[in-house]
Amino acid sequence: MSLDQEIILVAISAYLIGTLALLNYLLSRSELAKRIGIPCAVLGCAAQFYELVYRGTTTHIWPLTNLYGSLTLFAAMSVVIFIGFALRYDLWFMGGFVLALAAGFSAYSLTWDVGYLPAVPALQSYWIKIHVPLVISAYASFLVAFVSSLLYLIKYYGEQALAAETVQPTPAATPRAIIVGDAPNLERAAAAGNTLALWLATLPTLPKLDIITYRIVAVGLPLLSLGIITGAWWAKEAWGAYWQWDAKETAALVSWVIYLLYLHLHTRNAWRGLRCAWISVFGFLSIVFCYLGVNILISGLHSYKV
Amino acid sequence: MATASTADSGTLRGWLDEQFGDLLWQLSNFWFGMTLLGIWGFMTLLGVVIDQGKDPASYFDAYPAPLARLVLRLHLDNIYHGTAYVALIGFIIACMTLATFKRVIPARLPPLHPVKIDKVPLNATITLPGDPAGVRERVAAFFRDKGFLVRKRELDGVEWTFADQDNWARRGVLIAHLGFVIIAIGTTLYWAAGYSGDTAIVTGTEATIPQNGTRLKLDRFGYEFQPIRTRNGLVYQPIDYVSNLEVAPRGGVFQSRVLRVNEPLDVDGTLYYQSSYGVALSLRLTRNGKPEAGSPSAPLKEGDAFPLGATTRVIRYERFVGTIDKSGGIGPDPRPNNPGAILDVFDGEQPIGRALVPIGRDLDLGNGYRVAATGFTFFSGIQYRHDPGIPFVALGAFVLLAGLVISFHFLPARLYVRVDETAGGSQVSLAATTVKGFEIFEEQFADLVEALKRGLGLGPSSGPENAGT
Numbered sequence: 074m075s076l077d078q079e080i081i082l083v084a085i086s087a088y089l090i091g092t093l094a095l096l097n098y099l100l101s102r103s104e105l106a107k108r109i110g111i112p113c114a115v116l117g118c119a120a121q122f123y124e125l126v127y128r129g130t131t132t133h134i135w136p137l138t139n140l141y142g143s144l145t146l147f148a149a150m151s152v153v154i155f156i157g158f159a160l161r162y163d164l165w166f167m168g169g170f171v172l173a174l175a176a177g178f179s180a181y182s183l184t185w186d187v188g189y190l191p192a193v194p195a196l197q198s199y200w201i202k203i204h205v206p207l208v209i210s211a212y213a214s215f216l217v218a219f220v221s222s223l224l225y226l227i228k229y230y231g232e233q234a235l236a237a238e239t240v241q242p243t244p245a246a247t248p249r250a251i252i253v254g255d256a257p258n259l260e261r262a263a264a265a266g267n268t269l270a271l272w273l274a275t276l277p278t279l280p281k282l283d284i285i286t287y288r289i290v291a292v293g294l295p296l297l298s299l300g301i302i303t304g305a306w307w308a309k310e311a312w313g314a315y316w317q318w319d320a321k322e323t324a325a326l327v328s329w330v331i332y333l334l335y336l337h338l339h340t341r342n343a344w345r346g347l348r349c350a351w352i353s354v355f356g357f358l359s360i361v362f363c364y365l366g367v368n369i370l371i372s373g374l375h376s377y378k379v
Numbered sequence: 380m381a382t383a384s385t386a387d388s389g390t391l392r393g394w395l396d397e398q399f400g401d402l403l404w405q406l407s408n409f410w411f412g413m414t415l416l417g418i419w420g421f422m423t424l425l426g427v428v429i430d431q432g433k434d435p436a437s438y439f440d441a442y443p444a445p446l447a448r449l450v451l452r453l454h455l456d457n458i459y460h461g462t463a464y465v466a467l468i469g470f471i472i473a474c475m476t477l478a479t480f481k482r483v484i485p486a487r488l489p490p491l492h493p494v495k496i497d498k499v500p501l502n503a504t505i506t507l508p509g510d511p512a513g514v515r516e517r518v519a520a521f522f523r524d525k526g527f528l529v530r531k532r533e534l535d536g537v538e539w540t541f542a543d544q545d546n547w548a549r550r551g552v553l554i555a556h557l558g559f560v561i562i563a564i565g566t567t568l569y570w571a572a573g574y575s576g577d578t579a580i581v582t583g584t585e586a587t588i589p590q591n592g593t594r595l596k597l598d599r600f601g602y603e604f605q606p607i608r609t610r611n612g613l614v615y616q617p618i619d620y621v622s623n624l625e626v627a628p629r630g631g632v633f634q635s636r637v638l639r640v641n642e643p644l645d646v647d648g649t650l651y652y653q654s655s656y657g658v659a660l661s662l663r664l665t666r667n668g669k670p671e672a673g674s675p676s677a678p679l680k681e682g683d684a685f686p687l688g689a690t691t692r693v694i695r696y697e698r699f700v701g702t703i704d705k706s707g708g709i710g711p712d713p714r715p716n717n718p719g720a721i722l723d724v725f726d727g728e729q730p731i732g733r734a735l736v737p738i739g740r741d742l743d744l745g746n747g748y749r750v751a752a753t754g755f756t757f758f759s760g761i762q763y764r765h766d767p768g769i770p771f772v773a774l775g776a777f778v779l780l781a782g783l784v785i786s787f788h789f790l791p792a793r794l795y796v797r798v799d800e801t802a803g804g805s806q807v808s809l810a811a812t813t814v815k816g817f818e819i820f821e822e823q824f825a826d827l828v829e830a831l832k833r834g835l836g837l838g839p840s841s842g843p844e845n846a847g848t
């Protein structure tokens with residue numbers, strides 16, 4: 074096994090331990106679990122960045138010209154963006170999911186490792202150093218937004234289940250209860266010692282989870298726009314036209330439209346929250362299609378698989 | 380009579396104006412616009428899923444016949460250049476513009492008006508000693524210090540203080556929408572005044588670009604492949620494609636230029652790109668050892684065909700093979716070491732045979748016909764494009780991006796403050812609204828109220844005074 078693969082295995086191991094620790098933190102709020110999880114997240118992404126730099130400097134080949142390298146960056150950036158948001162808004166409880174996804178994508182990257190291949194002529198441009206990191210960072214932001222939307226949905230449907238079990242909801246207990254903390258049903262069930270309710274009560278309120286997702290999309294959408302703009306600029310230089318309706322460009326545009334709809338619908342009271350959480354989940358699926366589906370399933374100007 | 384007709388036309392005009400106003404109002408409806416955006420996303424997605432611009436037969440190969448017919452009838456094989464798609468984008472822009480001016484601007488830049496403080500979800504009241512006028516001044520100074528835009532108005536006999544955070548950022552929507560319109564102008568300019576195309580020039584020959592009269596002569600096409608051993612076996616990785624050209628603009632003289640991938644040439648505002656390459660094949664057709672009429676006079680490009688003498692058969696040059704391996708098969712090396720060409724023979728549409736013919740050798744086709752692969756030469760595929768819309772598209776993209784960043788990262792919020800006299804002092808009541816709902820401002824509002832209390836000389840307090848938070 075080559076050194077770079079060994080480094081990735083270190084990262085995957087760190088992510089897996091971090092996943093267990095932060096999932097434990099999500100369930101128990103154990104400070105010890107958090108104190109184990111955070112260094113694992115940092116170690117994992119640091120190892121992945123080191124691996125990219127190592128590969129770039131030993132081979133003199135820019136490491137982001139294939140799926141192996143770009144998936145490595147994707148996993149590492151997801152963790153970096155998560156850490157940034159977690160530090161700012163205390164979101165460590167989401168870390169288990171983020172690290173699990175990072176571990177999964179990193180493991181998958183290994184299946185695309187064919188060794189060292191220099192870049193094909195179309196990729197020999199300084200634009201690759203600008204465009205690819207931007208697009209990957211946008212994808213990574215959407216991964217983190219996806220996780221926070223998932224938690225929103227877990228909490229929302231958990232509350233619904235509790236509402237069905239316990240007394241009829243009072244009129245105030247609507248999912249859009251503004252600035253009143255959690256729905257009264259949840260508080261009642263938690264007071265009665267219901268385990269699910271006790272756990273759900275440790276998560277931020279639904280409106281807060283919704284705002285967390287919004288703030289992450291607020292980083293992802295401008296990054297994706299910038300990624301599409303730099304991609305178009307590069308395409309103008311490499312292929313002659315800034316837009317060729319190539320499958321990758323088009324799939325990125327579809328994802329952009331989905332997040333644009335998210336942005337608009339988030340301005341509506343009735344859509345903020347549950348429906349926007351679903352749009353974010355759907356948006357991330359379209360990102361996965363744009364990133365992996367197009368590279369693997371559809372041949373076009375952007376399919377660089379070997 | 381005259382009076383009656385004037386009255387009629389007046390009513391008719393009034394009625395028309397009303398209908399038109401109604402129509403514009405409907406078109407500016409948020410949900411209408413969002414539905415259009417959704418349809419745009421869906422149509423765009425269809426173009427990713429359905430291969431675009433293929434020949435009709437390939438859709439029948441790929442899909443069941445009814446689906447293939449549907450694809451072709453609805454022109455889903457060429458979605459992005461279809462009238463429906465282009466019209467949809469035009470419609471989106473129209474609705475977006477109407478929404479911006481008819482709804483967004485009036486709602487986002489609301490006049491300063493009073494509110495019922497306790498009806499706004501984000502509200503608080505603070506009671507403190509001192510007369511209202513003095514307290515009002517201190518409240519205004521507090522918000523001014525925090526960077527708020529502070530304005531005072533007397534409305535319905537009450538003195539209101541309005542404090543706006545990032546008021547300028549209310550225009551983020553306008554900027555984002557404007558960016559989209561500028562991009563649309565840029566792309567329209569291309570449709571109106573731009574052109575593009577491609578040409579394939581065989582080494583030693585010349586091509587003229589029909590739209591601008593520029594002449595391009597290909598002196599040499601070169602490439603570099605590197606054999607690299609990977610975990611999946613030997614890969615011949617392309618490293619460089621380069622065309623040595625001589626270029627003469629209309630009426631100008633030839634000048635040597637080098638064209639590479641990623642390094643386009645700009646000739647009088649038209650850009651030329653190295654987009655592809657191929658190998659042209661020279662073939663000679665003979666019958667009973669004598670040259671046969673219909674033998675191709677120029678080298679063929681991959682996919683070209685010619686008829687076999689007076690028969691119903693056709694010979695097609697399928698593709699070039701760089702290296703024929705020892706067993707007579709196709710080797711992996713694309714470079715011409717032991718080159719050959721794959722030729723297909725058709726009878727009408729029916730394929731009846733395929734052969735790999737080494738260069739310099741010939742193939743017996745029966746009835747005395749023989750076809751010889753006499754040589755090969757490279758051709759260079761060059762794309763060109765003249766797009767006067769590019770500066771607009773680039774500008775629009777950055778305006779759009781700026782609008783997105785402004786809308787996302789600045790939160791215009793308005794605080795409505797009134798100070799009333801109360802037993803033993805003044806009561807400060809404040810409420811806040813933002814352009815993104817209330818939840819997003821909840822924490823900041825609570826912090827502001829705390830800071831205001833401290834600023835007004837009260838310690839951090841608890842109790843009913845924090846109503847609404």
Ligand code: HEM
Nearest residue numbers: 340409412413471474475478483552555559779782783786
């Ligand atoms: C049919 C097309 C469109 C319509 C009808 C439309 C309408 C609107 C409306 C009514 C708002 C204000 C929402 C509110 O504050 O209540 C808005 C916000 C916005 N729109 Fe559009 N829009 C359209 C397309 C676009 C496009 C193509 C972009 C691309 C950049 C865009 C970017 C924005 C942004 C950035 C905001 C601000 C959102 C916020 O502050 O949270 N819109 N749009």
